[in-house]
Amino acid sequence: MECAAKGRGTRCVGPAIRRCARCGAVAYCSLSHQISHWSDHEQECERLEVQMRDADILNTFPFTFSEEATLQLSCWKEYYEWRSISLDSPVALLLHWPLTIYHALQLNDSRIRSRDVSKHINIHYLGPDKELIQLAVFGELLALLPDYDVRIDFVGPAIPEYRDGEKTYLHSYVCCDDRDCECKYPSEASCGSVVTLQLLKGFYHDRFKDLMKDSFPHLIIAPNAGVAAYPSWMETVELIHGLNTPAVFTDFCEEAAHLAACCLSSATGCKLALPVQLNPFRQPIAVEETALHVPCYSNCFLFGI
Known part of the structure; x- marks a missing residue:
């Protein structure tokens, strides 16, 4: 520190x-x-x-793979039970990415359904970084949203030039640990749905026209965005505000979320549609914050416009 x-x-x-x-x-x-x-x-x-x-609440998880995580947290615990995953499994370190998307969809369910989603959900995912080497984990959305085809467009400057325009199709998700579970049949948990992932290099406001050729978003999500730290967000925020599409941002700690929320309210002239709140599917390993000694986790708090 x-x-x-x-x-x-x-x-x-x-x-x-x-x-x-x-x-x-x-x-x-x-x-x-x-x-x-x-x-x-x-x-x-x-x-x-x-x-x-709130430090004690933020620092508690049900998992047995972390010595610090001893107290039950209902949402993660229920998810592990549903997927028959042992609590000593550290898969939540990766699953917090798709689970945060799923939680964001649930929080904005009424707004999304009003757009006649049908069987397709389009998501614009802003500012990917570590996710770029973990794309396979988004196949978990096939288990979470079995009746939908999901398209996720990842847009951000961290995407390498040589991967600009790259597409990946996920048709299966990892089976749970229950030997008799129906996810074993047919084999490899294959299903009729598909998760399509596309990578686009650049800022969202610069690549927006390219995105609109293929998909208008039902949800925009910006994990660990750092809105207050990067002035480049303001042009993107103004664009999002004009779309009237649910947009969810996350950040590592409550103070960063508070500062970002102030920036969003100032830029849009409106109150947040989704106030700052704890994300039950935050990553369960703490991130070292150099400036503040506050609880800090990837995707820890979320809020939205």
């Missing part, structure tokens, strides 16, 4: 072990740095104090 006053003029004198006594979310290398940073920290201290009260 870095000193919260790092880079403010004077050099840090050692490790950041001096915590703010009120919120406990920030730390300093010395009393002088803590005093010099108070004019900035004063504006956020009370808010961070409230967020830290």
